[in-house]
Amino acid sequence: MASTKRIVLIVGGGIAAYKCLDLIRRLRERGYGVRAIMTRAAHEFVTPLSVGALTNERVFTELFDLDDEREIGHIRLARDADLIIVAPATADLIAKMATGQANDLATAVLLATDKPIVVAPAMNPRMWLHPATRRNVAQIVADGATLVGPGIGEMAERGEAGPGRLAETTELIAAIEQRLASAGDGSGTTHGKPLTGRHVLVTSGPTHEPVDPVRYIANRSSGKQGHEIAAAAQRLGARVTLITGPVAIEPPGGVRIVRVITADEMLNAVHAALPADIAVFAAAVADWRMAKLASGKIKKPSSGEPPTIKLAENQDILKSIGQLPLGRPQLVIGFAAETDNLLANAQKKLKSKGADWIVANDVSTVTGVMGGDTNTVHIVSGDGVSSWPRMSKAEVAEKLMHNAATAIAAGPNARQTAAE
Ligand code: CTP
Numbered sequence: 001m002a003s004t005k006r007i008v009l010i011v012g013g014g015i016a017a018y019k020c021l022d023l024i025r026r027l028r029e030r031g032y033g034v035r036a037i038m039t040r041a042a043h044e045f046v047t048p049l050s051v052g053a054l055t056n057e058r059v060f061t062e063l064f065d066l067d068d069e070r071e072i073g074h075i076r077l078a079r080d081a082d083l084i085i086v087a088p089a090t091a092d093l094i095a096k097m098a099t100g101q102a103n104d105l106a107t108a109v110l111l112a113t114d115k116p117i118v119v120a121p122a123m124n125p126r127m128w129l130h131p132a133t134r135r136n137v138a139q140i141v142a143d144g145a146t147l148v149g150p151g152i153g154e155m156a157e158r159g160e161a162g163p164g165r166l167a168e169t170t171e172l173i174a175a176i177e178q179r180l181a182s183a184g185d186g187s188g189t190t191h192g193k194p195l196t197g198r199h200v201l202v203t204s205g206p207t208h209e210p211v212d213p214v215r216y217i218a219n220r221s222s223g224k225q226g227h228e229i230a231a232a233a234q235r236l237g238a239r240v241t242l243i244t245g246p247v248a249i250e251p252p253g254g255v256r257i258v259r260v261i262t263a264d265e266m267l268n269a270v271h272a273a274l275p276a277d278i279a280v281f282a283a284a285v286a287d288w289r290m291a292k293l294a295s296g297k298i299k300k301p302s303s304g305e306p307p308t309i310k311l312a313e314n315q316d317i318l319k320s321i322g323q324l325p326l327g328r329p330q331l332v333i334g335f336a337a338e339t340d341n342l343l344a345n346a347q348k349k350l351k352s353k354g355a356d357w358i359v360a361n362d363v364s365t366v367t368g369v370m371g372g373d374t375n376t377v378h379i380v381s382g383d384g385v386s387s388w389p390r391m392s393k394a395e396v397a398e399k400l401m402h403n404a405a406t407a408i409a410a411g412p413n414a415r416q417t418a419a420e
Helices: 015-029 048-055 074-080 091-098 105-112 125-129 131-142 169-183 224-235 263-273 317-322 342-353 393-409
Strands: 006-011 033-038 083-089 117-121 151-154 161-165 199-204 239-244 256-259 278-281 288-290 311-313 331-338 357-362 377-381 384-387
Touching: 006 015, 006 074, 006 105, 015 033, 015 048, 015 083, 015 169, 033 048, 033 074, 033 105, 074 105, 083 091, 083 105, 083 169, 091 105, 091 117, 091 131, 117 131, 117 169, 125 131, 125 161, 131 263, 199 224, 199 263, 224 239, 224 278, 224 393, 239 263, 263 317, 278 317, 278 393, 317 331, 317 342, 331 342, 331 393, 342 357, 342 377, 377 393
Parallel strands: 006 033, 006 083, 083 117, 199 239, 199 278, 239 256, 278 331, 331 357
Antiparallel strands: 151 161, 288 311, 357 377, 377 384
């Protein structure tokens, strides 16, 4: 159904700015009214003429160019919108948002609005990974912005690859529609979205532990269950941070993705993403890494003897959160992937890791769980065990997040009983 909602699109000055043209076209096709604000720097990458031709409106740039009373000032631009999207959001624009600057029209509108804000970063990977950008991004997310992307891949600059690509248009539209839906009809209702206003953190996929520059230790986790949980939490209205190891599947739309490789990176990303209301640890984290990483490729010794490698234990991420003395999420959910003594091992993990629930599953090869689309799980809590029938991983995710929503709505003391 065509929408009658009005979107203000803020175009930042980056090489990806030209992609805003496709976004405007797709939004208009869906019936959205689009007003564009371009920063000064954006003019270097895309012309106001082409942006205006697609929005069918004048394009706004200057804070003080009200030459007659028909002009629209920043307060009205902010007030007339149902949602504001910043695409591409440069490191500079994000920094200004994080510190509440308002020295041009784009930043003044962002500061003046009380409407949902979706931010789609695009920048060089080093800028994205810089601690200053990490701090600024965490700040704008804490202030209520929804982050979409960035994607990972080749950059426009030669030889540069990593996180920093503007999210695809379909992902941007999914994030806009999700934010509009969770904003409801303006009456503050969140019908069918019991996780609205909650932050859900999910780990997913395997981790890879390098042995030397060309080899690594890994496991068969596909990331399907963790990604489904992130998608289900997002559908229920939550703001979701999905921290994922290397996987071959697409990330769900409308969630913030943090891509990591090693267990150590996952640990840091999880702690950086706090605070959260619910934390779900679905990742198959490698238990060990190399005690000493070889700086060069390990060669076959002339003696013919295979080399021995010495391992060191990785820190337990779930345990580090389950036992947090301060700032522990209200509900901490772990997984137990076992091949033997499923329930006894799960119960042990529940206690030793300080989790509220453990989702236990049998990952023996015959079950086809690893990499497959179905799962047979048992929810182990302080109250006992609830065994669910075999379901798709999407159904497990949906039911788990519904139960989690019920548990945290009931308050801290009720969380053990809602795992039925
Ligand atoms: N986990 C974690 N960090 C680790 C190891 C595990 O966060 N370094 C989490 C997993 O995400 C999962 C739970 O702990 O939620 C159980 O992981 P699992 O590998 O099954 O258990 P382990 O504690 O590693 O025990 P074991 O390998 O002996 O079964």
